[in-house]
Amino acid sequence: MMQQSLSIDEIPSLKGRVSEDEWRTRVDLAAAYRLVALFGWDDLVFTHITARVPGTEDQFLINPYGLMFEEITASSLVRIDLAGKKLDDTPFEINPAGFTIHSAIHAVRHDAHCVLHTHTLNGIAVSAQKHGVLPLSQQSIFVLGSLGYHDYEGVALRDDEKPRLVRDLGDKTYLMLRNHGLLTVGPTVADAFLAMYLFETVCNIQVRALAGGSELITVDPAIIETSGHQARQVTRGQGAGALTWPGLLRRLDRRSPGYAR
Secondary structure, three states: OOOOOOOHHHOOOOOOOOOHHHHHHHHHHHHHHHHHHHOOOOOOOOOOEEEEOOOOOOEEEEOOOOOOHHHOOOOOOEEEEOOOOEOOOOOOOOOHHHHHHHHHHHHHOOOOOEEEEEOOHHHHHHHOOOOOOOOOOHHHHHHHOOEEEEOOOOOOOOHHHHHHHHHHHOOOOEEEEOOOEEEEEEOOHHHHHHHHHHHHHHHHHHHHHHHOOOOOOOOOHHHHHOHHHHHHHHOOOOOHHHHHHHHHHHHHHHHOOOOOO
16 A cells, blocks of 8 residues: 655655656656646546656556645656556555556557546546537547547456457547546657547537537538648647647646646
8 A cells, every 4th residue: 555654745856866758758747647637637546647658668657546636746656567567666556457458558559658548527428428429519520530439348457358448449549438438648748638638628518519409510521531631730730739738837837836846
């Protein structure tokens, strides 16, 4: 169990004790946890965001089990292998079951350096709707352009579910876990976070639109087919994550400082 006697302020800093690349990834990942809490997407301690340690294929960073997302710092993140085994001397434990989904994806999607999973109310609500994501908004075209679905098989504890998770995600960015929640992947923490921002926004809009009870107008499928090209135009080829991340960190510095320690 995690040592409850250790205060967040007492966690020794790893800055200068890990590579510069790993430290930057730690800071970004801690920021993502704080932002998930800030946006109200957290589920106490029961979801996870993971990031591959730069320069490795089989080392990852994950949240210490038991810390609230708004408490997580760069130095408190736990380094683990693909089996969920801790690789450093740390007083914090992780939730091995929580790494089941993430490890399956990290093992085969080497471009997915970050995997983000949430249990939001609107995300789960849409995941339980038979038709899934509907083309109801401008935001939805970007999600629908790269979306997979995975049927619910119970709490993700079994290794034999991994091949089906991998199959259902394929090379996509967004995965709707039926009756469970949302998942996004990205080449950076920033990209995975922005993808989740879009996914969550799409679900919020859909729940409200369906609740209105009136006839809905859907987006032409031909427009959805061009979503990738439109996204590149909007972000001027920078990538939406890179474009929005600095501003998100400034917001976090104002509202939840201390993550970068």
